[in-house]
Amino acid sequence: MPNPKENSSCHKVYITTPIYYVNDVAHIGHAYTTVIADALAIYSRMVGHDTFFLTGTDEHGQKIQEAAKSRGKNTQEYADKISGKFKGLWDDFGISYDKFIRTTDQEHKEGVQYAFAKMFDKGDIYKDVYKGHYCISCETFFPKIQLVDDEFCPECGKSTSIVEEESYFFRLSDYQDKLLQWYKDNPDCILPRSKRNEVIRFVESGLEDLSVTRTSFNWGVHLPEHMNDPKHVMYVWLDALMNYLTALGYGTDEAKIEQWPARVHLIGKDILRFHAIYWPAFLMSLEMPLPKHIAAHGWWTRNGEKMSKSKGNVVDPKEVADAYGLENFRYFMLREVPFGGDGDFSQRALIDRINSDLGNDLGNLLNRLIGMSSKYFAGVVESDMLKKYYKVELENMQNSISKLEPLLFEMQIHKYLEELWRPLSIANKAIDQYQPWTLMKEGREDEAMALNALVANILANVAIMLHPIMPKTTDSIATALGFRVSQESYRNIIQDNKLLNKFTVEKIPPLFPRIEEVVLVEKIEAEIKKKLEPQENKTDEGIAIIGIDQFFQTALKIGTIIQAEEVPKSKKLLLLQVDLGDGDVRQVLSGIKEWYSAEELIDTQVCLVANLKPAKLMGIKSEGMVLAAKDEDGLVLVRPEKAKKPGTTVS
Ligand code: MSP
Secondary structure (H helix, E strand, C coil), X not given: XXXXXXXXXXXXXXXXXXXXXXXXXXXXXXXXXXXXXXXXXXXXXXHCCEEEEEEEEECCCHHHHHHHHHCCCCHHHHHHHHHHHHHHHHHHCCCCCCEEXXXXXXXXXXXXXXXXXXXXXXXXXXXXXXEEXXXXXXXXXXXXXXXXXXCECCCCCCECEEEEEEEEEECHHHHHHHHHHHHHHCCCCEECHHHHHHHHHHHHCCCCCEECEECCCCCCCECCHHHCCCCCXXXXXXXXXXXXXXXXXXXXXXXXXXXXXXXXEEXXXXXXXXXXXXXXXXXXXXXXXXXXXXXXXXXXXXXXXXXXXXXXXXCCHHHHHHHHCHHHHHHHHHHHCCCCCCEECCHXXXXXXXXXXXXXXXXXXHHHHHHHHHHHHCCEECCCCHHHHHHHHHHHHHHHHHCHHHHHHCCCHXXXXXXXXXXXXXXXXHHHHXXXXXXXXCCCHHHHXXXXXXXXXXXXXXXXXXXXXXXXXXXXXXXXXXXXXXXXXXXXXXXXXXXXXXXXXXXXXXXXXCCCHHHCCHHHHHHHHHHHHHHHCECCCCCECCCHHHHCCXXXXXXXXXXXXXXXXXXXXXXXXXXXXXXXXXXXEECCCCCCCHHHHXXXXXXXXXXXXXXXXXXXXXXXXXXXXXXXXXXXXXXXXXXXXXXXECC
């Protein structure tokens, strides 16, 4: 990005968000990435760059197929519905995306097939057999050493399954040195820079070839028809990453592709490996230029915990925006947390930012200007005398403003906003120090008018530079000051340091009415309380104390094992058929093979959790859980002391 003082010529700026999985609805984490990207896009357009802002949804893969199935829905219809919700939310939020891509779009699928064929023809993709531990939830294979307890995913903690299948592989190992060279030559390719070091260490430890097709499910992009291998669908990350190119017409409409390379791919830190290793390697293989920045932000947590639907602590961005104002929320997210770091969502912090930064520093300054100019000058503001009396203040302000742009595209957004508040403090201090009421009393009208003009010009500069973060609010400020935020006013006021023409201040209602605690969103408050309560009600071991009603929500029953067998390829699992009486026979997978043989279990009784949601392990359905006790001496099943009728309730 050029320095605006030197050059305003038009550049192509392509900005992307990750494409969001459609197995869940949007939360604050998604809103955060999208709002940052939106701010960059608005800024870039205001500067006059040819800007293209892409967002969308990631709709293929086993995870989505299973999410649809568990809800009894057709996969495409399910994807349509959730994708529509994301789009609807961004439209509600006024997000200025230029294209909303869906990986189920026909052009996208064709583009991915085109890329696959290109990499295959080049010799970068070959066919072999893959065997490994696969986490469906993360759609990723993990080497055994990375698994927790030899079984669980190191990222999400869910059970992995062993997948052995014929697969096409991408020669990622061939790109190790080229990738390292790229990181070395481009210190800002991964932001923040500390994250780049992590990536370098990972790549230096050695890259294995990457399995890029699957045969175990079919909800994905198929291989190009001429490859005649219909049972393969593409690995969801190859499919998903390609969206950044296919959205521009890659593989279907080459004429549009000139918007490439991306100026910045905005992502969360959990998907950095895919973007900083796989993606540039794919691009190198396709002989395409590499993105300028891959910028990874941190995580939003709630009371220090990761947000998840099952914990019930997910912050719904729409609820927060409705309660506190969308633009206040945008400001808060971008100001509160240094880019790259994690941030805890707190309503208290949000209210403080609104009342203090926005209300006191910005809103009050505008009110002071409206008050002073209408009281002393019938609302008129003239900048003629400004440089004569307040040159130093003016230059200090302009100096602060000129530092801003690089901060934005280096993803130092919180610093950008911090720096942007300096001019506001210059203006507020000048009023306190020079006191327009005293100046008027002493007959120094020119100085009072110049002071008004200083405040108005500072507000104009701040409004323009704050526009990307708070577009509507700053439009209102500009209206009060008699101008519009546009490429033209950006050029005049920010680039050329022009002062405002004579204007009459328009009185507008206060922009940031003070927020008292009573307007807190009740639902969110109730959730916080709910989260806090069990913490007060915990045993010394930190286990939640529950009421009898909660206990009775678990259906515990006596069951007789009528059949037991080993699960092929599993060291831990036995497959049991447990009779609960009245023809209710449950198929249950249990990790007890180390302690029990299949034969010795037949005709014995167990205690079964009978109302667990069915789950799949290694592709086999399990409809309950057998209770067992385990200590350092091993594991024993919990059984009734004497035989009981199958189906007897345990209470
Ligand atoms: N579909 C992939 C991305 C493919 S891009 C080619 C994906 N989707 S996601 O919906 O699971 O996540 C999208 C983004 O949301 C990621 O950047 C992720 O880091 C971000 N967030 C998800 N939860 C988050 C928080 N709690 N806080 C901040 N961002 C988080 O990954």
